[in-house]
Protein backbone atom coordinates (compact mmCIF):
# COMPACT_ATOMS: atom_id res chain seq x y z
CA UNK A 1 0.00 0.00 0.00
CA UNK A 2 1.37 3.39 -1.04
CA UNK A 3 1.03 6.35 1.27
CA UNK A 4 -0.72 8.70 1.50
CA UNK A 5 -4.05 6.98 1.15
CA UNK A 6 -5.91 9.32 -1.16
CA UNK A 7 -9.51 9.85 -0.05
CA UNK A 8 -10.08 13.30 -1.51
CA UNK A 9 -11.64 12.27 -4.81
CA UNK A 10 -14.11 15.16 -4.82
CA UNK A 11 -11.20 17.61 -5.09
CA UNK A 12 -9.62 15.79 -7.99
CA UNK A 13 -9.01 12.25 -9.17
CA UNK A 14 -5.93 10.43 -10.31
CA UNK A 15 -5.54 10.12 -14.07
CA UNK A 16 -6.61 6.63 -15.10
CA UNK A 17 -3.60 4.91 -16.79
CA UNK A 18 -5.87 3.93 -19.67
CA UNK A 19 -6.71 7.60 -20.18
CA UNK A 20 -3.02 8.52 -20.18
CA UNK A 21 -2.39 5.82 -22.77
CA UNK A 22 -5.06 7.33 -25.04
CA UNK A 23 -3.62 10.84 -24.62
CA UNK A 24 0.07 10.11 -25.20
CA UNK A 25 0.11 10.12 -29.03
CA UNK A 26 -1.46 13.59 -29.00
CA UNK A 27 1.29 14.91 -26.75
CA UNK A 28 3.97 13.51 -29.04
CA UNK A 29 3.78 12.66 -32.74
CA UNK A 30 0.15 13.63 -33.39
CA UNK A 31 0.61 17.32 -32.67
CA UNK A 32 -1.67 18.81 -35.31
CA UNK A 33 -4.04 21.71 -34.74
CA UNK A 34 -7.62 20.44 -34.94
CA UNK A 35 -8.51 23.60 -36.88
CA UNK A 36 -5.92 22.98 -39.65
CA UNK A 37 -7.69 21.38 -42.56
CA UNK A 38 -4.95 21.47 -45.16
CA UNK A 39 -2.93 18.42 -44.07
CA UNK A 40 -3.04 15.05 -42.37
CA UNK A 41 -1.76 16.17 -38.98
CA UNK A 42 -4.68 18.58 -38.71
CA UNK A 43 -7.18 15.98 -39.89
CA UNK A 44 -5.93 13.41 -37.40
CA UNK A 45 -6.29 15.89 -34.55
CA UNK A 46 -9.74 16.88 -35.73
CA UNK A 47 -10.81 13.27 -35.97
CA UNK A 48 -9.54 12.55 -32.45
CA UNK A 49 -11.47 15.56 -31.12
CA UNK A 50 -14.67 14.44 -32.84
CA UNK A 51 -14.34 10.93 -31.41
CA UNK A 52 -13.90 12.42 -27.94
CA UNK A 53 -16.85 14.76 -28.43
CA UNK A 54 -19.03 11.76 -29.24
CA UNK A 55 -17.76 9.93 -26.14
CA UNK A 56 -18.65 12.90 -23.92
CA UNK A 57 -22.07 13.16 -25.56
CA UNK A 58 -22.77 9.48 -25.12
CA UNK A 59 -22.13 9.58 -21.37
CA UNK A 60 -25.00 12.06 -20.86
CA UNK A 61 -27.36 11.09 -23.67
CA UNK A 62 -26.55 14.10 -25.87
CA UNK A 63 -25.41 14.36 -29.48
CA UNK A 64 -21.82 15.28 -30.36
CA UNK A 65 -22.93 18.58 -31.93
CA UNK A 66 -24.29 19.70 -28.57
CA UNK A 67 -20.90 19.46 -26.81
CA UNK A 68 -18.76 22.61 -26.42
CA UNK A 69 -15.25 21.80 -25.24
CA UNK A 70 -13.88 24.05 -22.51
CA UNK A 71 -11.12 24.25 -19.91
CA UNK A 72 -13.23 22.68 -17.15
CA UNK A 73 -16.44 23.00 -15.19
CA UNK A 74 -15.63 26.49 -13.91
CA UNK A 75 -15.46 27.77 -17.46
CA UNK A 76 -18.52 25.75 -18.49
CA UNK A 77 -20.55 27.23 -15.64
CA UNK A 78 -19.42 30.76 -16.50
CA UNK A 79 -20.20 30.22 -20.17
CA UNK A 80 -23.63 28.75 -19.42
CA UNK A 81 -24.71 31.44 -16.97
CA UNK A 82 -23.17 34.58 -18.45
CA UNK A 83 -23.62 33.32 -22.00
CA UNK A 84 -27.33 32.58 -21.57
CA UNK A 85 -27.97 35.94 -19.92
CA UNK A 86 -26.06 37.82 -22.60
CA UNK A 87 -27.83 35.97 -25.42
CA UNK A 88 -31.21 36.80 -23.88
CA UNK A 89 -30.28 40.45 -23.50
CA UNK A 90 -28.99 40.64 -27.08
CA UNK A 91 -32.26 39.19 -28.33
CA UNK A 92 -34.35 41.52 -26.19
CA UNK A 93 -32.42 44.61 -25.05
CA UNK A 94 -33.44 46.00 -21.70
CA UNK A 95 -35.27 42.89 -20.53
CA UNK A 96 -35.12 42.02 -16.86
CA UNK A 97 -33.39 38.78 -15.98
CA UNK A 98 -34.22 36.49 -13.07
CA UNK A 99 -31.96 33.56 -12.20
CA UNK A 100 -32.75 30.87 -9.63
CA UNK A 101 -30.06 28.80 -7.98
CA UNK A 102 -29.58 27.11 -4.60
CA UNK A 103 -27.42 27.49 -1.52
CA UNK A 104 -25.04 24.52 -1.81
CA UNK A 105 -23.79 25.23 -5.33
CA UNK A 106 -20.05 25.28 -5.97
CA UNK A 107 -18.44 28.73 -5.99
CA UNK A 108 -18.10 28.26 -9.75
CA UNK A 109 -21.88 28.83 -9.91
CA UNK A 110 -22.41 31.12 -6.91
CA UNK A 111 -19.69 33.57 -7.94
CA UNK A 112 -20.88 34.05 -11.55
CA UNK A 113 -24.41 34.47 -10.11
CA UNK A 114 -23.13 37.14 -7.70
CA UNK A 115 -21.41 38.86 -10.62
CA UNK A 116 -24.62 38.75 -12.68
CA UNK A 117 -26.48 40.17 -9.70
CA UNK A 118 -24.12 43.15 -9.81
CA UNK A 119 -24.85 43.47 -13.52
CA UNK A 120 -28.51 44.01 -12.73
CA UNK A 121 -29.92 40.46 -12.76
CA UNK A 122 -32.15 39.31 -9.94
CA UNK A 123 -30.76 36.18 -8.32
CA UNK A 124 -32.83 33.95 -6.04
CA UNK A 125 -30.95 31.41 -3.92
CA UNK A 126 -33.20 28.57 -2.75
CA UNK A 127 -32.51 26.96 0.64
CA UNK A 128 -31.96 23.24 1.11
CA UNK A 129 -33.15 20.64 3.60
CA UNK A 130 -30.95 18.97 6.21
CA UNK A 131 -30.19 16.39 3.50
CA UNK A 132 -29.06 19.09 1.10
CA UNK A 133 -32.08 18.78 -1.19
CA UNK A 134 -34.06 21.62 -2.69
CA UNK A 135 -37.83 21.43 -2.39
CA UNK A 136 -39.33 21.21 -5.91
CA UNK A 137 -42.55 22.78 -4.54
CA UNK A 138 -40.57 25.81 -3.49
CA UNK A 139 -38.99 25.99 -6.94
CA UNK A 140 -42.43 25.74 -8.51
CA UNK A 141 -43.68 28.67 -6.39
CA UNK A 142 -40.63 30.73 -7.31
CA UNK A 143 -41.07 29.95 -11.02
CA UNK A 144 -44.74 30.89 -10.86
CA UNK A 145 -43.85 34.18 -9.17
CA UNK A 146 -41.43 36.36 -11.10
CA UNK A 147 -40.70 34.75 -14.49
CA UNK A 148 -37.17 33.38 -14.69
CA UNK A 149 -34.72 33.07 -17.56
CA UNK A 150 -32.66 30.29 -16.05
CA UNK A 151 -32.46 27.83 -13.17
CA UNK A 152 -29.02 26.54 -12.15
CA UNK A 153 -29.05 23.56 -9.81
CA UNK A 154 -26.20 21.08 -9.50
CA UNK A 155 -26.71 17.38 -10.15
CA UNK A 156 -24.49 16.25 -7.25
CA UNK A 157 -22.88 18.22 -4.46
CA UNK A 158 -19.11 18.19 -4.05
CA UNK A 159 -19.06 18.15 -0.23
CA UNK A 160 -21.97 16.02 0.92
CA UNK A 161 -22.71 14.16 -2.31
CA UNK A 162 -26.42 14.96 -2.39
CA UNK A 163 -28.08 14.14 -5.72
CA UNK A 164 -30.70 16.77 -6.53
CA UNK A 165 -34.00 15.70 -8.16
CA UNK A 166 -32.92 16.90 -11.60
CA UNK A 167 -35.75 15.17 -13.47
CA UNK A 168 -38.39 16.98 -11.42
CA UNK A 169 -36.54 20.27 -11.76
CA UNK A 170 -36.15 19.80 -15.51
CA UNK A 171 -39.85 19.10 -15.95
CA UNK A 172 -40.83 22.21 -13.99
CA UNK A 173 -38.47 24.36 -16.06
CA UNK A 174 -39.39 22.93 -19.46
CA UNK A 175 -43.14 23.38 -18.84
CA UNK A 176 -42.50 27.07 -18.36
CA UNK A 177 -39.88 27.60 -21.05
CA UNK A 178 -37.18 28.32 -18.46
CA UNK A 179 -33.60 27.22 -19.18
CA UNK A 180 -32.20 24.57 -16.85
CA UNK A 181 -28.46 24.49 -16.26
CA UNK A 182 -26.89 21.82 -14.09
CA UNK A 183 -23.33 21.66 -12.78
CA UNK A 184 -22.59 17.95 -13.17
CA UNK A 185 -18.86 18.07 -12.38
CA UNK A 186 -19.43 15.53 -9.58
CA UNK A 187 -22.37 13.59 -10.99
CA UNK A 188 -21.26 12.87 -14.54
CA UNK A 189 -19.82 9.40 -14.83
CA UNK A 190 -20.81 8.49 -11.26
CA UNK A 191 -24.57 8.66 -11.21
CA UNK A 192 -27.04 7.93 -13.97
CA UNK A 193 -27.63 11.17 -15.84
CA UNK A 194 -29.47 11.72 -19.11
CA UNK A 195 -29.99 15.23 -20.40
CA UNK A 196 -33.05 14.16 -22.38
CA UNK A 197 -34.83 12.49 -19.49
CA UNK A 198 -33.96 15.29 -17.09
CA UNK A 199 -34.82 17.98 -19.67
CA UNK A 200 -31.52 19.72 -19.07
CA UNK A 201 -30.59 22.56 -21.46
CA UNK A 202 -27.05 23.27 -20.27
CA UNK A 203 -24.75 20.93 -18.33
CA UNK A 204 -21.18 21.31 -17.10
CA UNK A 205 -18.58 18.54 -16.97
CA UNK A 206 -14.99 18.47 -15.72
CA UNK A 207 -12.26 16.06 -16.87
CA UNK A 208 -10.30 15.82 -13.65
CA UNK A 209 -13.26 14.73 -11.51
CA UNK A 210 -13.68 11.57 -13.60
CA UNK A 211 -10.11 10.25 -13.79
CA UNK A 212 -9.29 12.44 -16.78
CA UNK A 213 -6.81 15.31 -17.06
CA UNK A 214 -7.07 18.71 -15.41
CA UNK A 215 -7.84 21.81 -17.45
CA UNK A 216 -10.41 20.28 -19.76
CA UNK A 217 -14.17 19.99 -19.60
CA UNK A 218 -17.33 20.43 -21.57
CA UNK A 219 -20.57 22.31 -21.70
CA UNK A 220 -23.55 20.51 -23.14
CA UNK A 221 -25.77 23.11 -24.84
CA UNK A 222 -28.99 21.63 -26.13
CA UNK A 223 -29.65 22.20 -29.81
CA UNK A 224 -31.24 25.62 -30.27
CA UNK A 225 -30.21 26.99 -26.85
CA UNK A 226 -28.45 30.31 -27.35
CA UNK A 227 -25.27 31.00 -25.42
CA UNK A 228 -23.17 34.09 -26.22
CA UNK A 229 -19.46 33.36 -26.38
CA UNK A 230 -17.37 34.64 -23.49
CA UNK A 231 -14.02 34.00 -25.19
CA UNK A 232 -13.75 35.77 -28.54
CA UNK A 233 -11.23 34.98 -31.25
CA UNK A 234 -11.66 32.65 -34.18
CA UNK A 235 -15.16 31.28 -33.73
CA UNK A 236 -14.22 27.75 -32.69
CA UNK A 237 -16.79 25.44 -31.12
CA UNK A 238 -19.78 26.69 -33.13
CA UNK A 239 -18.93 30.25 -32.15
CA UNK A 240 -19.42 29.55 -28.45
CA UNK A 241 -15.82 29.19 -27.33
CA UNK A 242 -12.81 30.37 -29.29
CA UNK A 243 -9.30 29.07 -28.83
CA UNK A 244 -7.13 26.29 -30.24
CA UNK A 245 -8.40 23.02 -28.87
CA UNK A 246 -6.42 21.15 -26.20
CA UNK A 247 -6.36 18.00 -28.30
CA UNK A 248 -4.59 15.66 -25.86
CA UNK A 249 -6.75 16.88 -22.97
CA UNK A 250 -9.91 16.45 -25.01
CA UNK A 251 -8.89 12.93 -26.04
CA UNK A 252 -8.36 12.24 -22.33
CA UNK A 253 -11.77 13.66 -21.43
CA UNK A 254 -13.39 11.48 -24.07
CA UNK A 255 -11.58 8.35 -22.90
CA UNK A 256 -12.51 9.13 -19.28
CA UNK A 257 -16.18 9.50 -20.24
CA UNK A 258 -16.15 6.23 -22.19
CA UNK A 259 -14.60 4.35 -19.24
CA UNK A 260 -17.06 5.90 -16.80
CA UNK A 261 -20.00 4.95 -18.99
CA UNK A 262 -18.79 1.37 -19.30
CA UNK A 263 -17.90 0.87 -15.64
CA UNK A 264 -20.31 3.12 -13.75
CA UNK A 265 -22.61 0.48 -12.36
CA UNK A 266 -19.90 -1.86 -11.16
CA UNK A 267 -17.88 1.00 -9.76
CA UNK A 268 -20.85 2.49 -7.92
CA UNK A 269 -21.52 -0.84 -6.20
CA UNK A 270 -17.87 -1.22 -5.21
CA UNK A 271 -17.57 2.35 -3.86
CA UNK A 272 -20.82 2.03 -1.94
CA UNK A 273 -19.51 -1.13 -0.27
CA UNK A 274 -16.24 0.62 0.65
CA UNK A 275 -18.14 3.57 2.07
CA UNK A 276 -20.34 1.28 4.15
CA UNK A 277 -17.28 -0.54 5.41
CA UNK A 278 -15.62 2.70 6.47
CA UNK A 279 -18.72 4.06 8.15
CA UNK A 280 -19.27 0.79 10.02
CA UNK A 281 -15.73 0.88 11.37
CA UNK A 282 -16.05 4.49 12.47
CA UNK A 283 -19.40 4.15 14.17
CA UNK A 284 -18.52 0.83 15.81
CA UNK A 285 -15.61 2.38 17.66
CA UNK A 286 -16.46 6.06 18.07
CA UNK A 287 -19.38 7.77 19.71
CA UNK A 288 -21.01 10.97 18.51
CA UNK A 289 -20.17 10.59 14.87
CA UNK A 290 -22.75 11.95 12.45
CA UNK A 291 -23.11 11.60 8.70
CA UNK A 292 -24.10 14.77 6.84
CA UNK A 293 -26.29 14.93 3.78
CA UNK A 294 -28.68 12.38 2.38
CA UNK A 295 -29.47 9.09 4.12
CA UNK A 296 -26.62 6.64 3.44
CA UNK A 297 -29.06 3.81 2.83
CA UNK A 298 -30.99 5.74 0.18
CA UNK A 299 -30.15 6.60 -3.41
CA UNK A 300 -29.72 10.36 -3.10
CA UNK A 301 -25.97 10.34 -2.47
CA UNK A 302 -22.88 9.86 -4.63
CA UNK A 303 -21.52 6.35 -4.05
CA UNK A 304 -18.04 7.47 -2.95
CA UNK A 305 -19.10 10.31 -0.67
CA UNK A 306 -18.97 10.38 3.10
CA UNK A 307 -19.21 13.64 5.04
CA UNK A 308 -18.76 12.97 8.73
CA UNK A 309 -18.89 15.20 11.79
CA UNK A 310 -16.81 14.10 14.78
CA UNK A 311 -18.32 16.10 17.62
CA UNK A 312 -15.86 17.93 19.82
CA UNK A 313 -12.97 17.48 17.36
CA UNK A 314 -11.33 20.21 15.33
CA UNK A 315 -11.11 18.85 11.79
CA UNK A 316 -7.86 20.70 11.02
CA UNK A 317 -6.18 18.96 13.98
CA UNK A 318 -7.73 15.67 12.95
CA UNK A 319 -6.32 16.00 9.44
CA UNK A 320 -2.87 16.71 10.91
CA UNK A 321 -3.21 13.70 13.18
CA UNK A 322 -4.07 11.31 10.35
CA UNK A 323 -1.39 12.71 8.11
CA UNK A 324 -0.98 9.67 5.85
CA UNK A 325 -4.62 9.91 4.89
CA UNK A 326 -5.55 12.67 2.43
CA UNK A 327 -9.06 13.99 3.06
CA UNK A 328 -10.48 17.47 3.32
CA UNK A 329 -12.28 19.41 6.02
CA UNK A 330 -15.59 21.18 6.23
CA UNK A 331 -13.81 24.47 6.11
CA UNK A 332 -12.35 26.65 3.42
CA UNK A 333 -9.17 28.61 3.93
CA UNK A 334 -9.54 32.17 2.78
CA UNK A 335 -6.62 34.58 2.94
CA UNK A 336 -7.14 35.60 6.54
CA UNK A 337 -9.27 33.03 8.30
CA UNK A 338 -10.75 29.56 8.22
CA UNK A 339 -14.40 29.73 7.26
CA UNK A 340 -17.01 27.10 7.85
CA UNK A 341 -18.19 25.52 4.60
CA UNK A 342 -21.20 27.32 3.12
CA UNK A 343 -22.56 23.91 2.14
CA UNK A 344 -22.57 22.51 5.68
CA UNK A 345 -23.99 25.77 7.03
CA UNK A 346 -26.79 25.60 4.43
CA UNK A 347 -27.64 22.10 5.69
CA UNK A 348 -28.11 23.60 9.13
CA UNK A 349 -24.86 22.56 10.81
CA UNK A 350 -23.52 24.90 13.49
CA UNK A 351 -20.15 26.62 12.95
CA UNK A 352 -18.63 24.21 15.47
CA UNK A 353 -20.00 21.12 13.76
CA UNK A 354 -18.86 22.38 10.36
CA UNK A 355 -15.37 22.78 11.83
CA UNK A 356 -15.55 19.20 13.13
CA UNK A 357 -16.31 17.68 9.74
CA UNK A 358 -14.29 15.63 7.29
CA UNK A 359 -15.18 15.20 3.65
CA UNK A 360 -14.13 11.76 2.49
CA UNK A 361 -14.18 10.97 -1.21
CA UNK A 362 -13.62 7.33 -2.09
CA UNK A 363 -12.61 6.69 -5.68
CA UNK A 364 -11.75 4.22 -8.41
CA UNK A 365 -8.28 3.35 -7.12
CA UNK A 366 -9.06 2.89 -3.44
CA UNK A 367 -8.82 -0.60 -1.95
CA UNK A 368 -10.30 -2.27 1.13
CA UNK A 369 -6.85 -2.24 2.68
CA UNK A 370 -6.67 1.54 2.29
CA UNK A 371 -10.13 2.00 3.78
CA UNK A 372 -9.12 -0.09 6.79
CA UNK A 373 -5.93 1.91 7.21
CA UNK A 374 -7.85 5.20 7.10
CA UNK A 375 -10.44 3.95 9.57
CA UNK A 376 -7.70 2.81 11.97
CA UNK A 377 -6.00 6.19 11.83
CA UNK A 378 -9.21 8.10 12.46
CA UNK A 379 -10.38 5.79 15.24
CA UNK A 380 -6.97 6.22 16.88
CA UNK A 381 -6.70 9.96 16.68
CA UNK A 382 -10.27 11.12 17.44
CA UNK A 383 -10.25 9.99 21.12
CA UNK A 384 -6.81 11.55 21.62
CA UNK A 385 -8.07 14.88 20.35
CA UNK A 386 -11.25 14.64 22.38
CA UNK A 387 -9.22 14.10 25.51
CA UNK A 388 -7.64 17.51 24.95
CA UNK A 389 -10.80 19.24 23.78
CA UNK A 390 -12.63 21.64 26.12
CA UNK A 391 -15.62 21.47 23.77
CA UNK A 392 -15.77 17.70 24.20
CA UNK A 393 -15.47 18.00 27.99
CA UNK A 394 -18.42 20.35 27.98
CA UNK A 395 -20.48 17.97 25.86
CA UNK A 396 -19.89 14.85 27.89
Ligand SMILES: *Cc1c(COP(=O)(O)O)cnc(C)c1O
Pocket residue numbers: 010011071072073074075106108154156157158183184185186205206207208209215216217
Ligand atom coordinates in the same frame (compact mmCIF):
# COMPACT_ATOMS: atom_id res chain seq x y z
C1 LIG B 1 -14.57 20.65 -9.23
C2 LIG B 1 -15.89 21.28 -9.42
C3 LIG B 1 -16.03 22.42 -10.23
C4 LIG B 1 -14.85 23.07 -10.92
O1 LIG B 1 -14.39 22.29 -11.97
P1 LIG B 1 -13.00 22.62 -12.68
O2 LIG B 1 -12.97 21.71 -13.85
O3 LIG B 1 -11.94 22.34 -11.68
O4 LIG B 1 -13.05 24.05 -13.09
C5 LIG B 1 -17.29 22.95 -10.37
N1 LIG B 1 -18.35 22.41 -9.77
C6 LIG B 1 -18.26 21.32 -8.99
C7 LIG B 1 -19.48 20.75 -8.36
C8 LIG B 1 -17.01 20.73 -8.79
O5 LIG B 1 -16.93 19.66 -8.00
